[in-house]
Amino acid sequence: xxxxxxxxxxxxxxxxxxxxxxxxxxxxxxxxxxxxxxxxxxxxxxxxxxxxxxxxxxxxxxxxxxxxxxxxxxxxxxxxxxxxxxxxxxxxxxxxxxxxxxxxxxxxxxxxxxxxxx
Amino acid sequence: xxxxxxxxxxxxxxxxxxxxxxxxxxxxxxxxxxxxxxxxxxxxxxxxxxxxxxxxxxxxxxxxxxxxxxxxxxxxxxxxxxxxxxxxxxxxxxxxxxxxxxxxxxxxxxxxxxx
Numbered sequence: 001x002x003x004x005x006x007x008x009x010x011x012x013x014x015x016x017x018x019x020x021x022x023x024x025x026x027x028x029x030x031x032x033x034x035x036x037x038x039x040x041x042x043x044x045x046x047x048x049x050x051x052x053x054x055x056x057x058x059x060x061x062x063x064x065x066x067x068x069x070x071x072x073x074x075x076x077x078x079x080x081x082x083x084x085x086x087x088x089x090x091x092x093x094x095x096x097x098x099x100x101x102x103x104x105x106x107x108x109x110x111x112x113x114x115x116x117x118x
Numbered sequence: 119x120x121x122x123x124x125x126x127x128x129x130x131x132x133x134x135x136x137x138x139x140x141x142x143x144x145x146x147x148x149x150x151x152x153x154x155x156x157x158x159x160x161x162x163x164x165x166x167x168x169x170x171x172x173x174x175x176x177x178x179x180x181x182x183x184x185x186x187x188x189x190x191x192x193x194x195x196x197x198x199x200x201x202x203x204x205x206x207x208x209x210x211x212x213x214x215x216x217x218x219x220x221x222x223x224x225x226x227x228x229x230x231x232x233x
Contacts, residue, residue, distance in 0.1 A: 044224065091161070104151075105176075110159055111160050
């Protein structure tokens with residue numbers, strides 16, 4: 001079974017600074033997807049960024065980028081130029097690919113609370 | 119294009135009552151997922167449905183919980199004889215096709231409180 005670990009329960013950063021959120025996972029599969037979701041105080045789950053395991057290039061979405069280390073099973077999220085609106089819970093998630101059978105269920109880490117201070 | 123709609127947003131039930139949570143997927147989406155989030159925890163998969171079919175219910179408790187996604191109408195997550203431990207946020211998500219290449223969109227969640 002796949003597991004996702006977010007070892008830092010909480011972090012804070014000053015506005016405009018850069019912060020990195022860590023995530024490790026465990027799987028025996030070779031092809032899969034990794035995600036970062038954001039859950040602001042409104043509690044809605046918002047997709048931040050997605051990485052396909054077979055792609056070596058790290059995904060980027062504006063101020064958000066990942067450092068994907070497949071051999072180390074590490075998937076960290078870097079937020080540049082932090083904004084007050086980035087304050088939220090951040091969840092790392094894993095999904096196996098459908099070619100291997102089964103459903104596309106997401107396995108989530110326990111989350112990390114990020115606070116951006118003015 | 120309206121997003122994933124869940125209702126009610128907040129539901130209070132006494133122990134032993136039934137809870138029904140509804141989810142209307144995004145327009146054009148035929149795949150629905152239900153997740154549960156306990157306090158201070160990440161989301162845990164419960165069930166994956168397509169129209170009129172349960173594809174994967176490996177995360178559903180064996181008793182009291184059921185889910186359906188009829189040909190017409192919203193998907194329903196039903197919890198019978200609720201207990202305090204059922205208090206949680208229940209999230210519905212939908213996608214247009216099978217496969218993680220297609221983005222899964224989440225609703226805003228339904229908060230169940232059992233008193």
